[in-house]
Amino acid sequence: MSISLFLEQVLNGLQFGVMLFLMSAGLTLVFGVMGLINLAHGSLYMIGAFSAAAIASWTGSFWLGLIASLMAAAIAGVIVEIVIIRRLYKRDHLDQVLATFALILLFSEAMRWIFGAFPLFLDVPDILSGTLSLPLGIEYSKYRMMIIVVGILTAIGLFALISKTKLGVRIRAGESDREMIAALGVDISKLYTLVFALGAALAGLAGAMVGAIQSVEVGMGEPVLILAFVVIVIGGIGSIKGALVGAILVGLTDTMGRFLLPSFFKIFLSPSSATDIGSALASMMIYILMAAVLIWKPSGLFGNSAK
Amino acid sequence: MIKENYFNTICIVLLLSVPFLGLILDEPYYITLATKVVILAIAGAGLNLVLGYGGFVSFGHAAFFGIGGYVSGILASHALNYYPIIEWPFVIEGTTQMLIILPLAMLVSGGFALIIGMLCLRTSGVYFIMITLAFAQMVYYFAISWPAYGGEDGLSVYLRNNFPGLNTMNGISFFSICFVLLIIVLFINARIVNSNFGLALQSAKQNPERVAAVGIEPIKVQLIAFVISGAITGLAGALYTDLNRFVSPSVLSWHTSGEIMVFVILGGTARLFGPLVGAALFIILEQFLGGVTENWQFWLGFILIIVVLFAKGGIIGMIAKERHNG
Amino acid sequence: MVSPILSIQKVSKKFGAVIASEDVSIDLYQGEIHGLIGPNGAGKSTLIKQISGELKQDSGKIVLGEVEISNHPVFARAKMGLARSFQVSSIIPNFTVLENVILAIQGNLGLTFKFWKPVSKNQELIEAAHGYLDQVDLKMRMSVVASELSHGERRKLEISMALALEPKVFLLDEPMAGLGAAGSKVMTKQLAKLKSRAPILLIEHDMDAIFALADRISVLVYGRVIASGTVDEIRNNADVRQAYLGSDDL
Numbered sequence: 001m002s003i004s005l006f007l008e009q010v011l012n013g014l015q016f017g018v019m020l021f022l023m024s025a026g027l028t029l030v031f032g033v034m035g036l037i038n039l040a041h042g043s044l045y046m047i048g049a050f051s052a053a054a055i056a057s058w059t060g061s062f063w064l065g066l067i068a069s070l071m072a073a074a075i076a077g078v079i080v081e082i083v084i085i086r087r088l089y090k091r092d093h094l095d096q097v098l099a100t101f102a103l104i105l106l107f108s109e110a111m112r113w114i115f116g117a118f119p120l121f122l123d124v125p126d127i128l129s130g131t132l133s134l135p136l137g138i139e140y141s142k143y144r145m146m147i148i149v150v151g152i153l154t155a156i157g158l159f160a161l162i163s164k165t166k167l168g169v170r171i172r173a174g175e176s177d178r179e180m181i182a183a184l185g186v187d188i189s190k191l192y193t194l195v196f197a198l199g200a201a202l203a204g205l206a207g208a209m210v211g212a213i214q215s216v217e218v219g220m221g222e223p224v225l226i227l228a229f230v231v232i233v234i235g236g237i238g239s240i241k242g243a244l245v246g247a248i249l250v251g252l253t254d255t256m257g258r259f260l261l262p263s264f265f266k267i268f269l270s271p272s273s274a275t276d277i278g279s280a281l282a283s284m285m286i287y288i289l290m291a292a293v294l295i296w297k298p299s300g301l302f303g304n305s306a307k
Numbered sequence: 308m309i310k311e312n313y314f315n316t317i318c319i320v321l322l323l324s325v326p327f328l329g330l331i332l333d334e335p336y337y338i339t340l341a342t343k344v345v346i347l348a349i350a351g352a353g354l355n356l357v358l359g360y361g362g363f364v365s366f367g368h369a370a371f372f373g374i375g376g377y378v379s380g381i382l383a384s385h386a387l388n389y390y391p392i393i394e395w396p397f398v399i400e401g402t403t404q405m406l407i408i409l410p411l412a413m414l415v416s417g418g419f420a421l422i423i424g425m426l427c428l429r430t431s432g433v434y435f436i437m438i439t440l441a442f443a444q445m446v447y448y449f450a451i452s453w454p455a456y457g458g459e460d461g462l463s464v465y466l467r468n469n470f471p472g473l474n475t476m477n478g479i480s481f482f483s484i485c486f487v488l489l490i491i492v493l494f495i496n497a498r499i500v501n502s503n504f505g506l507a508l509q510s511a512k513q514n515p516e517r518v519a520a521v522g523i524e525p526i527k528v529q530l531i532a533f534v535i536s537g538a539i540t541g542l543a544g545a546l547y548t549d550l551n552r553f554v555s556p557s558v559l560s561w562h563t564s565g566e567i568m569v570f571v572i573l574g575g576t577a578r579l580f581g582p583l584v585g586a587a588l589f590i591i592l593e594q595f596l597g598g599v600t601e602n603w604q605f606w607l608g609f610i611l612i613i614v615v616l617f618a619k620g621g622i623i624g625m626i627a628k629e630r631h632n633g
Numbered sequence: 634m635v636s637p638i639l640s641i642q643k644v645s646k647k648f649g650a651v652i653a654s655e656d657v658s659i660d661l662y663q664g665e666i667h668g669l670i671g672p673n674g675a676g677k678s679t680l681i682k683q684i685s686g687e688l689k690q691d692s693g694k695i696v697l698g699e700v701e702i703s704n705h706p707v708f709a710r711a712k713m714g715l716a717r718s719f720q721v722s723s724i725i726p727n728f729t730v731l732e733n734v735i736l737a738i739q740g741n742l743g744l745t746f747k748f749w750k751p752v753s754k755n756q757e758l759i760e761a762a763h764g765y766l767d768q769v770d771l772k773m774r775m776s777v778v779a780s781e782l783s784h785g786e787r788r789k790l791e792i793s794m795a796l797a798l799e800p801k802v803f804l805l806d807e808p809m810a811g812l813g814a815a816g817s818k819v820m821t822k823q824l825a826k827l828k829s830r831a832p833i834l835l836i837e838h839d840m841d842a843i844f845a846l847a848d849r850i851s852v853l854v855y856g857r858v859i860a861s862g863t864v865d866e867i868r869n870n871a872d873v874r875q876a877y878l879g880s881d882d883l
Contacts, residue, residue: 037433087616093433094364098572099615101565105608113602226444226561233437276454283448287441291426294438298430501751503739503758510725510736517723520685521740521798522712528745 004137009259010252015144017251018151022206023228024235024243025158026199032238033174033195034089039100040080041203041228042221043107048073048204049211049220050111053120062125066208073204074197081196086189104222111218119217122208147209154202155244162240171195175238227254230290236303245301250286257285311627315580322587326482338478339550340594344586345485346546351570351582352492353539358568359576360500361532362512364436366564367423367443368540373559374419374446375412375541380554381456382408383464405468405475405484409545416541417534419446424533428526440561447559461555468549475549485546489583492539497579499535508532509577540567569607573614575621584622637662637696638832639715639802644683644693646856653679654690655856659834661802666824666833668847670840672876676856677836678720681806684834685717686710698801711740714801716831718794720810722787726780730771730790733779734762737797762797769793769823785816792823796830803833809842821845844868852876 027041051072056065080103088096124143131139162168170191173181181188207221214220231250235242262278269277293301322341329337354368385392385401393399402408427438456462467475475481499505511518511525518525548554557563566589574585592610596603618625637660646654653676661667671677682688684695686707695703702710711717725733735758739745744758752758766772769789774782782790788808795803808824809817821842827833828846837843843850844864851861854876860867867873 031433037436084612084616091615093436094358094568094572094576095615095619097364097366097436098568099612101569102608102611102615105604105611109602109605109608113605222561226440229437230441233434233441237433276452280449280452283452284445287445287448290441291438294430294434295426298434300434498751499748501753502749503744503747503752503755505748506728506732506736506739506752507745510728513725513727514723516687517719517725518736518740519707520711520717520719520723521737521794522708522743523736523740523745524706524708531746 002137007136007138008140009255011138011140011148012144013252013255014248015148015151015251016255017248018148018155019206019210020224020227020231020251021151021244021247022154022202023224024231024247025154025240026202027228028232028235028237028239028243029171029195030199031232033171034192036085036089037093037096037100038085038199039097039225040103040107041199042225043104044073044077044200044203045207045221045224046107046111046218047076048207049122049216050115050120050207051204052208052211053122053216054115056122057120062123062212065122066205069204069208070201073207074201076204077197077200078193080200081193085196086192089192108218115218117218119215120211122211122216124212143212150205150209154205158240167191167194227286230286233300234290234293236300239300239302242300242302250289253289254282254286257282261285309627311578311580311623314623314627318580318583318587322583323486326479330479335478338482340590342478342482342485342550343547344583344590345482345489346543346550347567347570347586347589348583349485349489349492349546350540350543350567351574351586352489352496353536353541353543354567355571355576355582356496356499356536356539357529357532358571359578359581360505360512361508361529361536363428363431363529364568365439365533365536366436366561366568367439367441368536368567369559369561369563370423370443370446371416371420371537371540372544372547372563372567373450373554373556374416375544376548376554376558377450377456377462377544378412378415378541379408379468379545379548380462380464382411383466383468383548384456384462387464387466403466403468405470405549408468409488409542412541412545413538416544417538420534420537421530424530424537428529428533440564443559443561443564447556447561450556450559457555459556461553461557464548464552464554467552481550485550488542488546492542493579493583496539500579504528504531569611573611573621575623578621578623578627581621581623588622635662638698639684639834640694640696641680641684642694642696644680644690644695646679646683646688646691652676652856654683657693657853657856657858659851659858659861661832661834663832664828665848666828666835666846668843668850669834669836669853670838670843670850671853674855675853677853678806679856680853681717681804681836684804685715708740711798712743714798714831715804716795716798716800716802717804718791718806718808720806720836722784722791724779724782724787724790724794727778729776729778730766730782730786731759731762731775733790734765734793734797735759737794738762738765741798765793765797768796768826770819784811785813785819788812788816788820789823792820792827796827800831803827803831803835805833805835807836807838809837809839817842 023045027038030036030038048069052065052069055068056062084099088099128143128146130142132142132145134140162171170181170186174191227250231246232243234249235246261282262275265274265278325341326338329335350372357363357365382401383403386403391398391400423442427435430438451459467481469475470484473480507518507523507528511528515525544558570582570585570589573588574581592603592607596606639661641657641659644654644657657680669677679688683690686705694701697713697715702713725736735752738758738761763772766775769792771786771789771793774786809820812820817839824846847864849863850867851858852867852873860870860873
């Protein structure tokens with residue numbers, strides 16, 4: 001196995017991780033600030049992908065599609081927050097799980113009704129097609145590189161937002177003590193709507209970017225949603241830093257696991273058994289990772305057990 | 308508002324009328340439907356023990372449903388293909404005897420519940436929900452990638468399992484077996500809930516600190532409830548495979564976990580007949596709305612949101628009088 | 634020399650830079666009520682939690698009878714005879730008063746893993762519970778759902794549950810909290826009766842009650858025991874007066 005193949009997989013792992021970060025950041029913020037478990041986050045990812053694909057095929061521009069995805073997801077987020085989500089803040093986790101599970105059903109069927117059962121396609125824009133020549137003989141897809149870059153920039157932006165802006169202060173205060181910030185006169189409902197919309201926009205962006213490498217179809221958000229939950233549990237609920245570390249960890253573990261495990265087993269098993277066991281174990285890898293982290297640190301790597 | 312016991316009796320009567328009608332009108336489909344409701348009710352009854360009475364949200368019960376289902380499928384398919392399961396160190400052959408398969412399914416799923424419970428119950432709140440989900444996902448992906456039993460395509464079992472004295476391929480006979488099992492499960496649930504153990508379990512839901520202060524270890528109580536819950540749900544899974552003569556990884560998906568939770572909620576948590584009412588409602592919606600529109604799940608979601616936001620006690624909560632505990 | 638029923642030996646705990654408990658030693662002997670007083674923030678609750686097992690001490694030992702319980706979890710200490718009542722009433726809200734007490738009895742007797750017989754048909758448990766409720770004058774309210782009890786009745790229920798544990802030691806955290814003058818009088822009489830069952834470590838703010846009930850008193854200030862002795866000794870202790878300077882309590 002060549003070094004360049006190995007490194008290419010590492011980059012893939014990073015790209016996957018970065019996309020998971022975009023999903024998890026919103027999820028962890030919403031839980032950290034509002035105490036809400038939102039299963040419908042995957043639907044916002046799907047909405048972003050569908051909007052991007054629809055607008056891109058209508059206007060012919062990938063970039064307009066990307067902008068559309070941000071807007072559509074954010075708007076959907078705002079509407080859902082105002083109509084349903086805000087009634088759930090004071091409810092227990094079971095109610096939140098059920099109501100947002102119901103939202104998944106609503107969104108999925110609505111999408112199916114609007115767009116039909118067949119997947120849409122989103123094309124990679126011309127300037128990003130083709131590969132980039134990197135050191136050590138690696139030829140890496142320009143588009144995937146862009147995803148990594150966008151992800152890193154978003155992470156930096158989020159950290160700046162949280163630590164340097166007034167909004168960030170309110171968010172951090174909200175995470176520590178909800179009642180207090182209300183008492184201090186911060187408009188809680190606007191803050192919550194904003195946080196929710198921000199998370200939604202990030203999810204939509206992730207969906208749109210991934211839409212060009214995979215197909216855009218109903219239900220695409222669900223596997224990603226589960227992974228995002230795994231990420232925030234590993235990272236610690238409420239922590240953006242945890243979401244980043246967790247996302248990269250999960251992304252790398254999954255990608256490298258799928259890449260390395262079958263080869264590893266081939267050392268002492270027959271090729272077909274090796275592939276079977278290797279891929280079975282690879283799909284279970286992240287869950288094993290999550291269980292191990294939780295057993296060692298029940299509140300996640302950077303979480304506080306206050307929640 | 309009527310008394311809960313009267314309501315429960317009415318439920319049984321209504322339930323039994325469906326296969327009866329099916330028999331008279333020569334519509335075997337009704338019988339299959341009623342059987343499906345009964346089996347899903349058993350699964351819900353298992354979950355209700357921990358969700359309704361125990362107060363912890365397990366989002367991984369599909370794992371137990373699926374494990375029970377695969378135990379049944381694997382044992383039966385080995386027997387029907389005359390192929391032993393293991394040949395070394397001693398031969399273990401498959402079987403199609405329900406009286407062996409069902410207890411075994413309960414044992415295996417209960418065993419998994421023990422392991423998963425020991426690992427998960429150290430966490431609480433969201434973490435518990437997520438880690439139960441994670442374990443279910445692990446089992447799901449394992450089933451998909453393990454080719455020996457069909458992988459993603461699933462496993463077919465061309466005959467129903469055997470029950471002494473009955474022709475299980477006959478719809479009514481199979482329904483009767485499932486119905487009797489449901490009654491037994493509900494009876495056992497009632498006993499558990501009203502016993503000393505049930506008192507401790509429901510107290511731990513409301514105030515675990517107080518429970519520890521009187522010398523009871525809350526986690527031990529919850530673990531045992533979790534194991535019983537897993538075993539009951541596993542029983543339902545085994546029956547489901549038998550009903551459909553087919554099992555596939557889709558019974559292990561988190562959608563299934565969510566659906567089982569939906570039965571429990573729609574009917575009313577911590578209500579003995581809640582899972583039955585919820586399962587019935589779910590199947591009715593699936594049949595009637597599903598006949599009208601492909602997108603019936605949209606309306607299921609809509610109803611679910613209404614129930615969660617405005618009718619927390621579920622259907623039974625709206626019709627029957629409140630009981631004071633839990 | 635008679636050995637103490639409960640012995641807290643040089644227990645210390647810090648939270649970061651904050652000293653919650655510093656070398657706290659208290660011995661509780663059979664037949665006595667040992668009062669624990671101190672201004673707010675003195676660390677009384679933290680100390681209680683270390684004794685009951687809710688918090689783990691950084692150093693020091695806690696011995697119940699002959700057994701060291703320093704590392705035992707909460708439920709184990711309760712089973713061994715440590716009955717704690719809470720400052721904020723901790724009851725099972727959706728169950729009746731009777732069921733609450735039955736829970737305590739079943740905890741004490743280790744009857745929790747019985748799955749078959751309905752509690753409502755268990756005459757032995759019910760009668761035993763009647764007995765414990767009688768002792769706090771709560772029997773006539775036994776069918777009332779606990780969430781509907783008045784504040785004073787909840788305090789009584791707490792005591793009843795503590796009694797039901799047939800404990801070796803009572804650990805009572807501000808049993809008078811929130812009770813008016815009449816309620817406090819009743820509770821004071823109640824606690825005096827309790828003394829014959831088992832010794833009591835009594836945390837209180839109500840000075841009248843403490844001076845009426847306690848045989849000995851320890852005073853906790855900023856996590857340290859600054860004085861320990863009989864009621865009169867404490868009353869006349871200069872350090873204690875200074876700690877309470879400005880208060881009319883003494």
